[in-house]
Amino acid sequence: MKTTHRLIAAAALAACSMGAYAQKGETVKIAWIDPLSGLMAPVGSNQLKSFQFFAEKFSKTNPAGVKFEVIGIDNKLSPAESLNALKAAMDQGVRYITQGNSSGIAGALVDAVNKHNARNPGKEVIFLNHSAVDPDLTNAKCSYWHFRFDADTSMKIEAMTSFMADKKDIQKVYLFNQNYSHGHQVAKFAKENLARKRPDVQIVGEDLHPLAQVRDFSPYIAKIKASGADTVITGNWGSDLALLVKAANEGGYNGKFYTYYTGVTGTPTALGQNGAGRVYQIAYGHYNMGGQMDKWAAEFQKRFNDDFYTHSVIRIYESLGAAMAKAKSTDPVKVAAALEGLTFNTFNGEVQMRKTDHQLQQPLYMTVWQKADKKFPYSPEKTGMTLAPVKDIPAYVASTPTSCQMKRPG
The missing domain is CATH 3.40.50.2300 (Response regulator)
Structure with missing residues (x-):
């Protein structure tokens, strides 16, 4: 069974071996690395559906005109499995990753991304942190390549x-x-x-x-x-x-x-x-936000018989679209520079990706x-x-x- 899962993941990644430097109308691949097995599998499954659901939404509306596609990889809530997943994704040309369930895993991924980017100019990777909230990730262990969309502890x-x-x-x-x-x-x-x-x-x-x-x-x-x-x-x-x-x-x-x-x-x-x-x-959000959020929540519930709660997913797509439009590129080096200090409007008003540490400032x-x-x-x-x-x-x-x-x- 484990071999089968690895083959499926490898096949999915092989299908996305396009370059990271897509132009308008092309596809930006995001590798989602979080648990799909074990006690935390229900949370991971919900979040993967959330990323894929909003990839559809924001592929139609983002100002850069790119299409988003999410590849889910089960990390079994293990740092070692997460690093294997990261390597497999990078080997196949994926240049954007997201993870959030376990700050310990996030720390391991930050270290790995830093080393990879230093050793492989032209193949840089950006880490979009959706839920890992250890303050050290934007303090002592802060990284140019890491951006946090949740509020830290x-x-x-x-x-x-x-x-x-x-x-x-x-x-x-x-x-x-x-x-x-x-x-x-x-x-x-x-x-x-x-x-x-x-x-x-x-x-x-x-x-x-x-x-x-x-x-x-x-x-x-x-x-x-x-x-x-x-x-x-x-x-x-x-x-x-x-x-x-x-x-x-x-x-x-x-x-x-x-x-x-x-x-x-x-x-x-x-x-x-x-x-x-x-x-x-x-x-940083809740179930009764009103307006468009309520419409999306109702649609998500109807489609999946599940509840949408990882609101950072929306901000990731909003900021990526805005940064790629600003940079006129999907090159991670140029997008990272555009994300720094980026101010954008979202479901609850204006937020900013603080340049100093890449921690989103939000209500x-x-x-x-x-x-x-x-x-x-x-x-x-x-x-x-x-x-x-x-x-x-x-x-x-x-x-x-x-x-x-x-x-x-x-």
């Missing part, structure tokens, strides 16, 4: 704790995260921000658990209950959040959850009708899990519930400083 925790600062019912917090770079950073920034904004709040417990390996979180829920925590902060995603909230429901934990990824595949179903008013999400939203209603009607996974916005955080408030010392070509 320092930005999300800044916005989250600003919201929490006024909630006097929050007194005892438990930090619960996955044991890799992303989870470590969530805990680190949560402690720093709470100490600055709410020094009266106690951190009563902290746990790091293996990524995508735990199937029963009930022992952890028992520890959280025993700690007396009234609030849990977690950066968990995919099955690690869905199974956590399922265990909380079954274990009778009635505290609040402050999360990044409540709206992601599996978690709405795990919550069901539970958690109303107690589960919050900080993100964030705090939402709460509640019953869907006429004002906020979209119901993920047909639960009858939704994530309703309770606070908008402008880009200038969510923005955080960077220590990036960018090394630019030439």
Whole structure:
């Protein structure tokens, strides 16, 4: 079976061995490298459909006049498999890659892309990061070839704790995260921000658990209950959040959850009708954005019987189209230069790809899990519930400083 999968991936890549320097009307290939197997496969499958769905949309409307095509490669949530996928893509002429599920994998890909580009002038690759939020990727490990379209953890925790600062019912917090770079950073920034904004709040417990390996979180829920925590902060995603909230429901934990990824595949179903008013999400978008976003969400749901939530996909296509039009080229060297400092309008207003570190500057939203209603009607996974916005955080408030010392070509 593994051999078959490799042959299929190789065949797909062989079909896309055109040069990267397409002109108007030609096709720009993007290699999507994320999980399609294991516990996180439902998230990866949803995101691959999202990339392919919007490739169709933006192939018709982008100002560069190019066509986008996405090639999905299963990395099995493994850095080694991801590096193999990157090499296979580059060997076949693909010059744009995207990944986002696991900041650890993102870090490995950044290092590999940097080395490849230094050694292979004329065959440079751009890494479009859709969801990996470790701040180091745009600070100590920043790269000219890496562009992040999600908000990093320092930005999300800044916005989250600003919201929490006024909630006097929050007194005892438990930090619960996955044991890799992303989870470590969530805990680190949560402690720093709470100490600055709410020094009266106690951190009563902290746990790091293996990524995508735990199937029963009930022992952890028992520890959280025993700690007396009234609030849990977690950066968990995919099955690690869905199974956590399922265990909380079954274990009778009635505290609040402050999360990044409540709206992601599996978690709405795990919550069901539970958690109303107690589960919050900080993100750069939500299910009830209005306007064109609502139309796209409805079309996506109808076509795939699934929910669209990785809004960074849209910004990737918007910025690529704008940068390629500005550069009058799809050469990654020229497109990277055009992406730096690029300001463009998107589904929630004007955003900017900060030149200093290639971190998109954008507004964030705090939402709460509640019953869907006429004002906020979209119901993920047909639960009858939704994530309703309770606070908008402008880009200038969510923005955080960077220590990036960018090394630019030439």
